[in-house]
Amino acid sequence: MEDILIPIGFFAAVFGIVYIVTWARHKEKMSMIEKGADPALFSRKGRLTSYNTFKYGLFFIGIAIGIVLADLLTNATQLDEVGAYFSMILLFGGLALVVAYLLRNKLQKSDE
Numbered sequence: 001m002e003d004i005l006i007p008i009g010f011f012a013a014v015f016g017i018v019y020i021v022t023w024a025r026h027k028e029k030m031s032m033i034e035k036g037a038d039p040a041l042f043s044r045k046g047r048l049t050s051y052n053t054f055k056y057g058l059f060f061i062g063i064a065i066g067i068v069l070a071d072l073l074t075n076a077t078q079l080d081e082v083g084a085y086f087s088m089i090l091l092f093g094g095l096a097l098v099v100a101y102l103l104r105n106k107l108q109k110s111d112e
Helices: 002-034 050-076 081-111
Strands: none
Touching (some): 050 081
């Protein structure tokens, strides 16, 4: 019986969070419309720019590199698997995001 309660509780929590976030966004939009805000502000067009695609691509590449290096570390040394994987994924994922930020700044300066 306990084995089934954990997945049910997890999915109920995820559903609850999604519901509350959606409800809060709706309330915020409705109050802004009542105050005279332009409904075009809420459109999702243009939110996913090429930079976001680039950033996410670098992030996933960094995670993949972290997984590969963690595997190499655990096979070559006596490091704990969980610690090696966790630290390498976070390290290389974070490095990828920093590289994306620096490249964006460099490109923006060259455009000016």
